[in-house]
Amino acid sequence: SGKSLCYNLPILNDILYSKNISALYLFPTKALARDQLEKIDQLNHMLENNCLISIKASAYDGDTSRHTRKQLRENSDIIISNPDMLHYGILPFHPQWKYFMSRLRYVVIDESHIYRGVFGSHMSNIIRRLKRVAKFYGTSIQFILTSATIGNPKEFFTKLIGSPVEIITNDGSPKNSRNFIIYNPPLKHEFLRIRESIKNESLRLSRILYQSGIQTIIFTRSRRFAEILLKEHKERYSGSISDSSIYRSGLLPSERRQIEKGLREKKINIVFSTNALELGIDIGDLSAVIIAGYPGTIASVLQMSGRAGRGKDTSMAVLVVGSSPLEQYISRNPDFIVNNSPENALINPNNLSILVHHLECALTELPFRDNEHFGDLSPEQLNTLLNYFVGNRLAIHRDNKYYWIGKNQPTSKISLRSASQNKYLLQIFKNNQNIVIGEIDEDSAFLFVHPGAIYLQGGNQYLVESLDSVEKVAYLRKSNAGYYTIPKVETSVQLISMIDSSDEIGCIKTLGDIMINNQVVGYKKVLWEGGQTIGDLDLEMPKNEYQTKGYWISISKRIEDELNDDGLWNNSPINYGPNWNKQKLLALKRDNYTCQVCGKGHDGEIRLHVHHKVPFRSFLSYLEANKLKNLVTLCPVCHRRAENSVRIRSGLAGITHALRNLAPIFLMCDYQDIEAKVITNSDIGNQRPTIIFYERVPGGIGFSQRLYDLHQTILVNGYRLINTCGCNDGCPSCVGPGGEFGSGGKKEALAILAKMISESELN
Ligand SMILES: [Zn+2]
Ligand SMILES: [Zn+2]
Ligand SMILES: [Zn+2]
Known part of the structure; x- marks a missing residue:
């Protein structure tokens, strides 16, 4: 799209006119960096041929051979690298970069919308460190960032680089007619609300395009899914077609090159791709894009669909949605994608667990002066943290400066993609030796590699034999068991302190610091084929406790009473099955004909x-439902209470399901970044029935605050999602399938939501 010309031209110009300027280009992936190098080389050829001058640009990353590194550092005008390399391969060795750093004038951060959430919070700290080092060599940097569309560019980029930014949104690229279609697969089963699958419908659409000779790219959400689609595509066309391909991460550079070339030269007509292609690789212009399933953010949809329509002809992009609440919401509210999103990119560079590690790194790079700032941290705040290092004998304070004295190089232990730095190794025993096949975060370890778990990696299936929480190793062995495992987790939430709280319609919203306590207490074995549960085992894993931020909604007493009075809870009579009368008598007898809550007995009146x-x-079977252990004797008053609490919880559970699925769209975060649950009888929400959303990153990175601010917007959109769902009484696309809290819950969820949103929104 020519956006790299926008920075390449002025920078090359500056470098050519003044020999004292260097530039650093940062790309999120090596592939993109190599792509850019090629572009600069092309410009360089033109310069050499026409003006007999040239500049020296080099890629500097994990693939750069050791013995050429020194030469590259000393001869390059432009270094093209990535955040990881800057973090562990450049900044810690800055004295070797003295010549480059002392000339450093421009830093280009391409695809910078990527740097949100945890990764972005790390990136922001790496930039703080880079600015410190540059200042040490007497230079001040101008940052140039390119980005896909996001909701809050000014706020976000200012925070990312810690300096004011000017936003340029002019688009001079040729625009041709492009049709954007959101395709909701037809219902296959009306009552169960099951739709035709994303897979079948994406394949069907791609076949139509393929047979018409229209060059098409199909984006999938996972590598495995891309492989499956390609396999089925090939089977249909007798297997031996050279114009169909797959594009994913992990390809050899030569393989990737070949596919990109094939696409540009129109030798490849259909390619199944993970989002590896999403990030600005040059493949020319395509006629059609199919996005098989919502990729998680609107920015991604825009970028993927932007793959079509760069040429002269009319093009089209189709988003095939699945049945998740989020995707069904999009299918009914296309404006959400078409008319630019409210998505905001969020980062929190001052998240303590992230900040502390980068402070360690910064301190090893250069001592801190007493009066120094770090990003927006004041000297006082900074000194408090640095004194913590002194207290732990990692630093000393002398002559108004802090010096690192720790033995280890801190950069090696930081993962830029996660906030938790505790890792477990995954080990198998093969050919008489232990082989490490990967690693996993501590909190994920308890979930996915507990003893007895089936763990999938690289298409292989492993059984976990044991988990050593001292050595932090999971011992696996290959397995071809016909089942997978699902962990059972118990989560408790405790209030630490409230940050903000306010009265809203029908409820109180609160933002606060909370403690999350997760414990895996067992797991289920579920058959791959058929999906039946064949085992339900207990387990006691260590508790996993962390502090984070949460946002919660507590339903007011008045609403609960109103809902009761409205008789919204009346249920249609149920046929309890042929053994009901017998079981009922047995239960009455067992309970001695007294209410098991208030003790009232049978006295003719009641x-x-x-x-x-x-x-x-x-329950699926009345025999299970009517088992004695599931029955209890109650008087009519206590019974009504019991039923109401079930239904209110059912309504709340429904709302939680819908909002929890909708929230990522407003937060521009991954589904896994947040969690939600219904809680009752807790300090949180003052003993009122409460829905809480909390962040899974220790310390939080701003999602809760954002939800707190968007309170009314989210409730309104949740109401619309449920209200416009075509089902009768709840389905996976709105309030969730029936289950734990009884079937349905749609009516109850809507009734509760309606009492929490302003009347003008109810239509
Ligand atoms: Zn009673
Ligand atoms: Zn009952
Ligand atoms: Zn529904």
Whole structure:
């Protein structure tokens, strides 16, 4: 799209006119960096041929051979690298970079919308370190960032680089007619609300295009999915077609080159791709794009669909959505994507667990002066943190300066993609030796490599034999078991302190610091084929505790009463099955004909009820539902209370399902970045029924604050999502499938939501 010309031309010009200027280009991936190098080389050829001058640009990354590094450092005008290399391969060795650093005038950060969330919070700290080092060599840097469209460019980029920015949004590229289509696969099963799959429909659409000779790219959400689509495509066209290909991460550079060339030269007509292609690789212009499943952010959709329509002809992009609430929401609210999104990119460079590690790095790079700033941290804040290092004998304070005295090089232990720095190694025993096949975060370790878990990696299936939490190693062995495992997690949430709270319609919203306590207490074995549970085992894993931020909504007492009065909870009568009368009598007898809550007995006036602890509807068989251990004797008053609490919880669970699925779109975050649950009888929410959203990154990076600010918007959109869903009484696309809290819950969820949003939004 020519955006790299926007920075290449002025920078090359400056370098040519003044020999004292160097530039650093940062790309999120090596592939993109190499791509850029090629572009500069082309410009260089033109310069050499026409003006007999040239500049020296080099890629400097993990693939750069050791013995050429010195030469590159000393001869290059432009270094093209990535954040990881800057973090562990350049900054810690800055004295070797003295010549380059002392000339450093421009830093280009391409695809900078990538640097959000945890990765972005790391990136922001790396930039703080880079600015410190540059200042040491007497230079001040001008940053040039390019980005896909995001909702808050000014705020976000200012925070990312810690300096004011000017936003340029002019687009001079040729625009041709492009049709953007959101395709919702038809219902295959009306009652269960099951739709035709993304896979089948994407393949069907791609076949139409392929047979018409229209060059097409199909984006998938995972590498495995891309492989499956290609396999089925090839099977249909007798297997031996050279014009169909797959593009994913992990390809050899030569393989990748070949595909890119094939696409440009129109020798490849259909390519199945993970988002590896999304990031600005040059493949010419395509006629059609199919996005098989919502890729997680609107920015991604825009970028993927932007792959079509760079040429002269009309083009099209189709987003095939699945049945998740988020995707169904999009299919009914196309404006959300078409008319630019409210998506904001968020980072929190001052997240303590991220900041502390980069402070260690910064301190090894150069001593800190007492009056120094670090990003927006004041000298006072900074000194507090540095004194913590002194207290732990990692630093000393002398002559108004802090010096690092720790033995280890801190950069090696930081992962830029996660906030938690504790890692477990995954080890298998093969050919009489232990082989490490990967690593995993500590909190994920308890979830996915607990003893007995089936762990999937690289298409292989492993059984976890044991997990050593002292050595931090999981011992696996290859397995071809016909089942997979699902961990059972118990989560408790504790209030640490409230940050902000306010009265809203029908509820109180609160932002606060909380403590999350996760424990894996067991796991289920589920058959790959058929999906039946064949085992339900107990397990006691260590508790995993972390502090983070949360946003919660507590329903007011008035609303609960109103809903009760409205009789919204009336249920249609249920046929409890042929053994019901017998079981009912057994339960009454066992409970000695007294209400098990208030103790009221049978005295002619009151008829006692027998109640299902877990609702009847959530069982597949009446025999299970009517088992004695699921029955309890209650008086009519207590029974009504019990039923109401189930239904209110059912309504809240429904709202939680919908909002939790909708929230990532407003936060521009990954699905896994947040979690939500219903809590009752807790300090959180003052004993009121409460829905809480919390961040899975220790310390939080601003998602809770954002949700707190967007309170009304999210409730309104949640209401619309559920209200416009075509199902009768709840489905996976709105309030979730029936289950734990009884089937349905749609009506209850809508009733509760309606009481929390302003009347003008109810239509
Ligand atoms: Zn009672
Ligand atoms: Zn009941
Ligand atoms: Zn539904």
